[in-house]
Structures are given as C-alpha cells and as structure tokens.
Amino acid sequence: MSKVVCLTGYKSFELGIFKQDDKAVYYIKQALKKELIDLLDNGLEWVLISGQLGVELWGAEVVFELQEDYPNLKLAILTPFINQEEKWNEQNKEYYEMIVSQADFVESISKEPYKNPQQFRNRNQLFLQKSQSLLILYDEEKEGSPQYFFQEAKKIKESNPYFEIRTISFDDLQWVVEEEQWKS
Structure with missing residues (x-):
C-alpha cells in the first residue's frame, strides 16, 4: 500500500511571516523535516499539499531537500481550484511556480x-x-485556516483508527528552536 501523508498548516501571514528568509521558516522546516523523516522510515511515499503559501510550500521545499536522500519520495500538489495564485503578488507567484515546476504531480481538483x-x-x-496520515502545523490555542482541516481529520480518525494525525504545535516548535540553538 502506498503511504501518503497530507501536509498542511497555517498560511504565512497567519504566523506573521512575510519574508522567506525569516528565521521562523527555518525552524518550521526543521520540525516538518523531523516528522517527514520519521514517516519515511515507516514507508512514506507521497506528500500531498494544495500549494498554499506558508506551511504547505515550506513543506514542499523540505520534500525536495529530502529527495536527495530518499529518491522515491514524491510530491503531489492538488489545488482546490485553477489559478489559485492569480491574486498573489509577483514574488509569491514566482516562488509558487518554482515549487510547482519541481513537483511530481500537479492537478486542480475543481477545473474552475x-x-x-x-x-x-x-x-x-x-x-x-x-x-x-495528516501532518499539520496547528495549535488549538491559535485558530486559523487549518482548524477546518483538523476538524475533518478528527472525524476521519473516529471512523478509521488507522488514520494518523501528527500535529506540530507551537510548543513543539519551541523545542525545535531550543534543540537547534543547542547544536550551534
């Protein structure tokens, strides 16, 4: 059975992150990488995102990085509708196009x-x-766009005990920050 993880979380502006080189992005990527490596060790083959700015695209970058050591790992981008990036600024569009160009599979769920x-x-x-499974950067203390996905996933978990939800909370991120600072 092909192991697929859905990766999502906050949009960058929900986290107050407006630059790709923000130090917080580095720590979020480290947290995602740690979880993805654990999933890879348990048979992960595909990471599925919808291509939203923020956690999803940062996760895509982590997948590209991991593909060097895990060449069988693949990234699928399934956008909820066509031209989702249409109203984004030029810099975000270029970043999105760079990610899309490297993905293994790209499709829009709605053709409208x-x-x-x-x-x-x-x-x-x-x-x-x-x-x-679901890998989500979400903290129940801070509502935001991921809350709807998280609620749906919890319903799935009730009817399917094998469905796994992996949450990265703000406390988890704090641990990653401290761990990384300890290393340097």
Whole structure:
C-alpha cells in the first residue's frame, strides 16, 4: 500500500511571516523535516499539499531537500481550484511556480476558478480520502485556516483508527528552536 501523508498548516501571514528568509521558516522546516523523516522510515511515499503559501510550500521545499536522500519520495500538489495564485503578488507567484515546476504531480481538483468555500471542503475531503496520515502545523490555542482541516481529520480518525494525525504545535516548535540553538 502506498503511504501518503497530507501536509498542511497555517498560511504565512497567519504566523506573521512575510519574508522567506525569516528565521521562523527555518525552524518550521526543521520540525516538518523531523516528522517527514520519521514517516519515511515507516514507508512514506507521497506528500500531498494544495500549494498554499506558508506551511504547505515550506513543506514542499523540505520534500525536495529530502529527495536527495530518499529518491522515491514524491510530491503531489492538488489545488482546490485553477489559478489559485492569480491574486498573489509577483514574488509569491514566482516562488509558487518554482515549487510547482519541481513537483511530481500537479492537478486542480475543481477545473474552475474560485467560486465558493465548498471548493476547500472538497479539497479537504479528497485529501483525507487519499492519505493515511495528516501532518499539520496547528495549535488549538491559535485558530486559523487549518482548524477546518483538523476538524475533518478528527472525524476521519473516529471512523478509521488507522488514520494518523501528527500535529506540530507551537510548543513543539519551541523545542525545535531550543534543540537547534543547542547544536550551534
């Protein structure tokens, strides 16, 4: 059975991050890398994202980095609708295109541009059907866009005890920061 993890979390602006070289991005990537390596050691083959700015695209960068040591690891980007990056600024569009160009599979779930929130619900449902686990940067103390995905995943977990939810909280990130500072 092909092991697929759905990776998601906060959008960059929800975390107050507006630059790719923000030190926080480094620590988030380290936390994602740690979890992905653990999943790889347990048979992970595909990482599935929808291509949102923030945790998802940073996760894609981590996948590209890990592919050097794990050449069988693949990245799929399934956007909720076509042209999701249409209203983004030029810098974000270029960054997105760079990620998309390296992905192993790219497709839009809805073949139409954004119409309504149902397109996001459809994405959540499809992602949860196609994956065996969820890796999410989410802290229940700070609501934000990931809360809807997290709630759907918890429902799946109730009916499927084999579905795994791996949460990276702000406390977990703090541990990563301290661990990294300890190393240097």
